[in-house]
Amino acid sequence: MKMKSSFRYFSVFTMLFLAFSCGNADDDINLDLNFGDGLGKGKPVDDCLALGESDLVLSIQEQYTTLPGKVSILFKVSDTDGSPVAGLTANQFTIYEQGRNDACFNTISQSESQARISSNSQIFNANTILVLDLSNSVLSSSLDELKMASVSFVNNVMPTASEESYKMAIYWFDGEDELHLLNDLTSSKQELVDAINSITENISNDPSTDLYGAVIKSTTIAEDLLKESIKNEIIGAASVVVFTDGTDQASRYTEADALKKVNDASANISFFTIGLGAEIDTQVLTDIGKTYSVFAGNAEELENTFNDISIKISERANSFYLFEYCSPKRDGSGDNNLVIQVVDGNQKGAVQTEFSANGFTGGCE
Numbered sequence: 001m002k003m004k005s006s007f008r009y010f011s012v013f014t015m016l017f018l019a020f021s022c023g024n025a026d027d028d029i030n031l032d033l034n035f036g037d038g039l040g041k042g043k044p045v046d047d048c049l050a051l052g053e054s055d056l057v058l059s060i061q062e063q064y065t066t067l068p069g070k071v072s073i074l075f076k077v078s079d080t081d082g083s084p085v086a087g088l089t090a091n092q093f094t095i096y097e098q099g100r101n102d103a104c105f106n107t108i109s110q111s112e113s114q115a116r117i118s119s120n121s122q123i124f125n126a127n128t129i130l131v132l133d134l135s136n137s138v139l140s141s142s143l144d145e146l147k148m149a150s151v152s153f154v155n156n157v158m159p160t161a162s163e164e165s166y167k168m169a170i171y172w173f174d175g176e177d178e179l180h181l182l183n184d185l186t187s188s189k190q191e192l193v194d195a196i197n198s199i200t201e202n203i204s205n206d207p208s209t210d211l212y213g214a215v216i217k218s219t220t221i222a223e224d225l226l227k228e229s230i231k232n233e234i235i236g237a238a239s240v241v242v243f244t245d246g247t248d249q250a251s252r253y254t255e256a257d258a259l260k261k262v263n264d265a266s267a268n269i270s271f272f273t274i275g276l277g278a279e280i281d282t283q284v285l286t287d288i289g290k291t292y293s294v295f296a297g298n299a300e301e302l303e304n305t306f307n308d309i310s311i312k313i314s315e316r317a318n319s320f321y322l323f324e325y326c327s328p329k330r331d332g333s334g335d336n337n338l339v340i341q342v343v344d345g346n347q348k349g350a351v352q353t354e355f356s357a358n359g360f361t362g363g364c365e
Contacts, residue, residue, distance in 0.1 A: 175208025
């Protein structure tokens with residue numbers, strides 16, 4: 001495995017694990033979908049380091065070097081059950097290098113190597129598409145609760161300070177053959193909140209529900225976002241979150257159409273459904289929300305339900321780290337082995353990879 005100076009697209013499976021009693025089982029999530037043995041582009045650590053058993057999994061998504069001597073690695077951290085591990089800091093990581101003259105690995109000083117967690121915005125983005133049912137039943141009975149829940153969702157998912165790598169768009173549907181845009185993709189939390197607060201009871205002209213059409217159209221939007229990421233040589237992931245309080249009434253598209261669209265979609269797209277009330281078809285929503293589905297018995301439960309999901313989405317997105325350091329290796333040393341270990345409380349994990357020091361000199365910052 002060799003590091004390279006430019007990125008290529010590598011599938012990322014993200015965005016959600018939620019332990020909620022009303023949702024579909026976590027067993028439905030294949031954590032190794034794109035990562036092979038779970039380590040992505042990495043491999044198990046050489047026994048000479050004697051680091052012991054791992055409680056954490058570091059799955060390398062992409063890696064590259066930058067002259068005069070910087071090594072950069074984007075990886076995802078999870079526990080062995082697949083739950084994301086967010087909030088790690090640079091001082092929790094230890095770097096080990098092995099050159100051609102080393103029998104085993106040498107520890108690289110964190111201070112001397114200027115090891116750090118950098119913003120991953122230039123190589124990774126996570127887009128969320130929130131799709132709201134604004135048919136007559138919602139507008140007449142639960143609009144205020146839905147708006148409050150949606151605002152909480154935005155506040156939890158979007159970073160406090162705008163970051164270009166985390167964006168959200170909001171759409172809504174009724175009975176028309178159109179997925180209506182409420183707010184285009186943006187990194188502005190306030191813009192999204194203002195859009196939600198602008199929803200009124202007379203926003204819709206068609207009281208029916210085109211649920212299947214909304215699923216199909218929102219999936220196409222997510223697919224287009226991934227294509228744009230690929231074009232820009234960025235690792236992209238998208239999350240489609242569909243809320244409804246009923247079943248498809250428009251009958252414009254079939255259940256089979258919607259499920260085929262979801263199941264044929266890129267593995268980089270995660271699908272979540274939120275159902276409200278007694279008129280939903282829980283099996284249909286579970287099938288559409290193949291990553292996770294959750295159901296609220298009444299409007300008063302909506303905010304807590306949205307909050308539970310949004311927090312997990314945020315944790316998943318923030319479990320991706322761009323770790324960078326200045327290597328002491330220099331031009332002529334060839335290919336070198338690298339191990340990164342993380343310790344989080346009583347949990348630890350490590351992954352091994354390689355990098356080429358061709359062209360490396362002093363002066364790295």
